[in-house]
Amino acid sequence: xxxxxxxxxxxxxxAAPAGARVRTRLRVSAQDEAxxxxxGRHLGSLAGQDLAARCAEGWLDARGRAVSRARRKRAxxxxxxxxxxxAITRTSEDQWQLAGRNLRAARSGLRARIRAIKxxxxxxxxxxxxxxxxxxxxxxxxxxxxxxxVLQARLAAVDRRLxxxxxxxxxxxxALLRKRGNLAAAGLTEAQWRAEWESARLFLTAxxxxxxxxxxxxxxxxxxxxxxxxxxxxxxVHLANxxxxxxxxxxxxxxxxxxxxxxxxxxxxxGEDERRENRRAHQRRRGGGTHMPCxxxxxxxxxxxxxxxxAHQGQRNxxxxxxxxxx
Numbered sequence: 578x579x580x581x582x583x584x585x586x587x588x589x590x591x592a593a594p595a596g597a598r599v600r601t602r603l604r605v606s607a608q609d610e611a612x613x614x615x616x617g618r619h620l621g622s623l624a625g626q627d628l629a630a631r632c633a634e635g636w637l638d639a640r641g642r643a644v645s646r647a648r649r650k651r652a653x654x655x656x657x658x659x660x661x662x663x664a665i666t667r668t669s670e671d672q673w674q675l676a677g678r679n680l681r682a683a684r685s686g687l688r689a690r691i692r693a694i695k696x697x698x699x700x701x702x703x704x705x706x707x708x709x710x711x712x713x714x715x716x717x718x719x720x721x722x723x724x725x726x727v728l729q730a731r732l733a734a735v736d737r738r739l740x741x742x743x744x745x746x747x748x749x750x751x752a753l754l755r756k757r758g759n760l761a762a763a764g765l766t767e768a769q770w771r772a773e774w775e776s777a778r779l780f781l782t783a784x785x786x787x788x789x790x791x792x793x794x795x796x797x798x799x800x801x802x803x804x805x806x807x808x809x810x811x812x813x814v815h816l817a818n819x820x821x822x823x824x825x826x827x828x829x830x831x832x833x834x835x836x837x838x839x840x841x842x843x844x845x846x847x848g849e850d851e852r853r854e855n856r857r858a859h860q861r862r863r864g865g866g867t868h869m870p871c872x873x874x875x876x877x878x879x880x881x882x883x884x885x886x887x888a889h890q891g892q893r894n895x896x897x898x899x900x901x902x903x904x
Contacts, residue, residue, distance in 0.1 A: 599832055599834060599835050599836075599838070599839055600834075601830065601831065601832045601833070601834075603805075603826065603828060603830060604828050605826060605827070605828050606827045606828065608827070609826050609827055609828065612807075612809075612813075612816050612824050613781065613807075614779070615813055615816065616781060616807065616809055616810060616813055616824075617779030617780055617781050618775075618779060619656075619657075619810055619812065619813060620657060620661060620665065620779075620780040620781065620810060621748075621778045621779045621780040623653055623656055623657060623661075623662075623665055623780070624665045624668065624669065624748065624780040625748055625778070627649055627653060627665050627666060627669045628669045628672060628673070628746060628748060630649060630669075631645070631649070631666075631669045631670060631673050632673060632743075632744060632746060634742075635741065635742025635743070636677075636742035642670065646666045646667075646670060649662075649666050649669075650662045650663060650666045653665055653666065655811070656810065656811060656812065657810040657811060658795070658808060658810060658811065660783065660784070660793065660794055660795045660808070661783075661795060661808075661810060663784060664782050664783055664784050664795070665780065667784060668780075668782060672746050672748075673744060673746065676744035676745060676746045677739075677744050679744075680735060680738060680739055680744055680745075681739065683735055684732065684735045684736065684739065687728055687731055687732040687735065688732065690728055691725065691728050691729060691732065694721050694724065694725045694728070695725070696709055697709060697710065697711060697712060697721070698718065698721065698722065698725070700712075702714055702715045702717070702718045748777075748778050749774055749777040749778045750777055753770075753773060753774060753777055754774075756770060757770055757774075781796075781807075783795035783796040785842065790843070790844060791806075791843050791844070792842070792843045794808060795807070795808045796808075797823075798830060798839075798843050799843070800836070800839070800840035800843055800844060803829040803830055803831055804825055804826070804829070804830065805825070805826045805830040806819060806823045806824065806825045806826075807823065807824050807826075808821075808822060808823055809822050809823065809824055
């Protein structure tokens with residue numbers, strides 16, 4: 578193999594997706610909408626303040642990020658709750674990290690473009706030197722020289738921002754922000770743009786908790802009864818219609834797409850039953866797996882499992898996957 582060729586890595590099997598996004602539409606009443614907007618505006622304001630504080634800190638190591646998040650979370654808890662504060666600080670960190678990756682990707686792209694131009698500039702216009710080809714005309718070559726200076730200036734600015742830890746994050750989206758400068762081209766009035774901008778900056782995001790029934794303690798959904806409850810921030814508890822500062826929507830909530838998976842996540846005991854049944858079905862498809870109850874309700878010990886495997890050597894083992902046999 579030539580030394581100039583990159584060696585081909587060994588093949589591997591990529592892991593299956595670990596999560597999915599499932600959406601549904603809520604047909605809320607006027608009262609529900611007012612409460613949701615009030616909570617979203619309040620939490621969105623806190624999220625904006627926290628994001629600004631995180632961006633001002635710049636680059637941090639792992640310990641610095643943990644200390645910073647703990648400090649910011651304590652400051653936010655008094656105005657919301659511990660779980661809302663945790664979701665806000667986690668989202669701010671994710672946004673900052675994403676902006677940093679985008680900035681590094683922009684630097685890589687600028688460097689690649691500069692290398693490509695520099696490789697062709699030494700070759701006279703309209704000629705060729707080895708594998709490098711010059712630009713077609715002298716005017717085109719001059720334009721590329723000017724463009725090279727622009728790219729180098731942009732690269733220097735990006736390097737300075739990376740060294741200082743200064744990133745750009747727009748809550749609501751940079752694309753929507755740019756539409757404000759030319760509403761006619763976007764086909765929006767100022768009132769329509771303002772409504773979209775305020776909606777995009779609302780914050781109603783909760784982190785799931787594995788062992789909590791109905792999802793978590795902030796957003797709770799009951800798959801069988803179809804209700805959805807929201808834990809209101811501390812300043813808005815007077816709007817609650819359920820105990821412990823919760824507000825239950827008046828409309829039924831259901832997920833038509835992959836609703837069973839969402840319900841399994843919302844109800845841990847149901848999810849465990851479904852996973853156990855899936856293992857049994859998978860074992861039956863593999864051929865010959867049987868469900869063998871055992872006195873006392875305990876699993877067979879490893880020694881007995883080895884005996885079961887050895888007793889069926891030379892013929893098909895009915896316990897082809899012992900670890901999947903429920904006992």
